[in-house]
Amino acid sequence: MKAKEIQDLIDFISESGLEEVNIETDQIKLKIKRSAALNEKVLDMLKNMPSSAPSAQAAPAPAPAPAPAAQTPQPSAQPSQPSAPADSGDEGNYVTIKSPMIGTFYRSANPESDPFIQVGDEVKAGQTVCIVEAMKLFNEIESEIKGTIVKILVDDASPVEYDQPLFLVDPS
Structure with a gap:
């Protein structure tokens, strides 16, 4: 899956109202959740990926996605x-x-x-x-x-x- 395809998928999810999408193939495992902070991180990663990245290189990109989700509760302590x-x-x-x-x-x-x-x-x-x-x-x-x-x-x-x-x- 190319970076552009992943970005198009994220755009589709944001417009559709879906909360979460999981895609798993032999070459890639992708999990996208609707969270503004998470989606911004994924989009930033996609911008830094080479557009002709092979599928094997695309697989590690979603792996860092859970890390921002773990950081999401931290801002809730600050606004209080x-x-x-x-x-x-x-x-x-x-x-x-x-x-x-x-x-x-x-x-x-x-x-x-x-x-x-x-x-x-x-x-x-x-x-x-x-x-x-x-x-x-x-x-x-x-x-x-x-x-x-x-x-x-x-x-x-x-x-x-x-x-x-x-x-x-x-x-x-």
Whole structure:
């Protein structure tokens, strides 16, 4: 399998919504999971591969892929530090709705639509509060708690990180 074919496969997976693909032949074993950090690492490796690489040389390329997946939990520990000041002081009794992924934050389904929620709105568990677009896929983010929106912490169409606080909710 050539680097271009692997890159086309990754693009197809990102557009299809599949979470994981495993391909195994006599010459190559390839495992691709949907993770922005992992896909960026694989694409970087593909760019560094010679385009006429024989299949035997293509097989080692996927082997480093699990290493970035093992590193993925490390960033989740870092974003929790910035949320600590948000929970201090007057905001200590509020619950934070955080981004479950890296992407672009949108308050409404499209530019012509009203925002899903405003400050002061009541939300129920399971109610859509925003959209995070990642790799051209629009993911509805739902509230896990019932309460009142106290503060919106991110501007519309802004990039967000994994575990970044998006909203403060008063659960009382």
